[in-house]
Amino acid sequence: MTNARLRIGYIPLVDAAALLVAADCGFAQEEGFEIELMREVSWSNVRDKLNLGLFDAAHMLSPLVIASSLGLGHVRVPIITPFNLALNGNAITISPQLHAALSEHTAGDLADPNISARALAQVVADRKARGIEPLTFGMTFPFSNHNYQLRFWMAAGGVDPDEDVRLVVLPPPYMVESLASGHVDGFCVGAPWNLVAVEAGVGHILHLGYEVMARVSEKVLAMRERWANDNPALCAALIRALARAADMIGNPEHRTTVADVIARHIDVTPDLVARVLAGTLLLSPNGPTRNNPSHIIIGGQSATRPDPVQAAWFYTQLVRWGQAPLSDEMQAKAIAAFRSDLFDAALGTLPAAGNTPADHVGAFAGPEFEPNHIQKYLDFWTNRRSGPRLSVVR
Template sequence: MTAGKLRIGYIPLVDAAALIVAVDLGFMAAQNLDVELVREVSWSNVRDKLNIGLFDAAHLLAPVAVASSLGIGHVRVPIIAPFSLGLNGNAITVSPRLFAALESRAEGDITDPHVSALALARVVEDRKSRNAEPLNFGMTFPFSHHNYQLRYWMAAGGIDPDEDVRLVVLPPPYMVESLTNGHVDGFCVGAPWNSVAVDAGIGRILHFGCEIQSRVTEKVFAVREKWAGENPETLAALIRALAAAAAFVETPENLTAVADAIANRLDVTAEIAARALTGNLKVAVDGTVRATDRYLMIGRNGAARPDPVQAAWIYAQIVRWGQAPLSDESLALAQASFRPDLYDAAVGTSPPVGPGEPGDGIGGFIGMPFDPADIAGHLASWRRNKPGKPKLSVVR
């Protein structure tokens, strides 16, 4: 069935779990697929090698798939996402010093992202008043939920992420080191890096990504639209293998096998990989644990089925933060890049998403419900509600 060995690129992160398990625990082989997983060092490499055909498919940041399909920030190559590798999975980690500053300026429960965002705005203001350098935050790529989640959170406190702080792209393996030597004061990244920072005693997990937005597509399984058209049977087999692997990952009895497989590919301990999989994360070096069943969702509650609402949400973030202008054509292109039809054709109709999922499909902690049919209204609401903004402008 296949045209030889398939090359699939990935970045060593826990949210590649379904792909890693599919390849290493025999789900690809069960579909008669011969796959070589190729570990990459940068999202730029993954994107370029997928674009020019050196990879048949890739583990990709969902916003990169959308941006690539729109030709934003780079050459336009239509990329489609017929499978969602995971929902959520990020966390915002800050240095102990910034955490102490936030705690001292928080009015309320600091685990509430609105409270922490307002506290951050006060810290930013304090620093301006004494002419201190702006705070630096690391994120992984211009087109990433790490970037968008940091901005969404900061803006909720009245901070302008482009003016009041510095957001810098850092490759995930450099995050912890950059926090250690003070080049950044905090970062937003996926597993296992937040836990690595916590264990090293140089970071404190402030928020899980799912506390910022309850349900966002973090990574997709991406292929070129052209390749999908030319290899429909291979693609369907890939989707089936990934769906079976995702179900395996989400079965609690398989935790050890899954964590071992991930640890083997990522060069971290199985214990650290398991924290992200179970959603029981140590948030501070003193052993404080925070738990959620939404930290990283792979296959569960419809997580594997690509949702065009997610593509629209990503496009809204792209526009909100000035990476592209708003247009109906671009919105349509963005939504068309997520392909539930291909997913359904391969694995059959899925049961409806269970209760407990956000009504608008996203579940942001602040703002009006998201409506993909009214992105202009969504963006306008952010412009209207800028709490604290005038105050900061006066200081500047």
């Protein structure tokens, strides 16, 4: 293992932080290997290069690990994750025009996702009645929390995300320009791009991701199952290096150093990164600031251990929106992709986080999630797909 060099792909987002810090702050070297960071612009590139063996590991969307392992949207390549890079971190950002329209269609507080979703339904109905083309929302990939958080929010208000609006796939760095140019009316993306849109004066953060789902795995370290099996010592060393990096990121005493490292790799200012990590976010141009450290959680609160319940949640979203059939076999494969056993072998068993929602997700609407009763959970929702269908412009 000594002097091994790992090629690891990443997208320029704050939730790649543990990889960036492990590479730049000596944690990888202290574990006996080097990290060669490979910056990419799209999740399809990251997935394909990992699948082909061009990357040893990658910063990846949590649901995409499951989709790849099930052979959805691409050839089946068994992908696993032994380490969770970040919880939460997304936000739904909308144009000033849509924000004004939502405000006109509600007397309530748009900060409540139930109220804003119903207001969206009224805006959608009004546009249909007037013959105006549907609203367009950007998200980063069909197998992503960005897609599922948008859909969950919309559906709670009675909006059919396949019939009433258009969902388009955009790489994270292109979201702000797409909103500014009017190509989209809103988007869901990870930090820092929501804050960039607000500070550029082209967007309003409508909901932070934790307001839609209180605790959800956003990005993970992904690797081919075969690579993990063939390189157990190196896999464990990588987990240890990332855990030490995550601990550093989660410690406010190191925020200046950490923000400098992250900013250098994602091309934004260190001040903006520091505010994201602190959960201090400007919601509207010249508007209010919200402070909540739950906006993004990297390190601490058992955030780094893969949660099999969340894997079951992602599989349920695949089924709800017609991306996968419901079967015991597929559910078992989905859960098996989240390798908490490898995490525990490298680091030992950590105590459970005290603030974890009872169902490990904490969605703002619907019943509590029960991973052993997925059909019952799906039966609650009238707004879902009954077969394999997903209307997304790519």
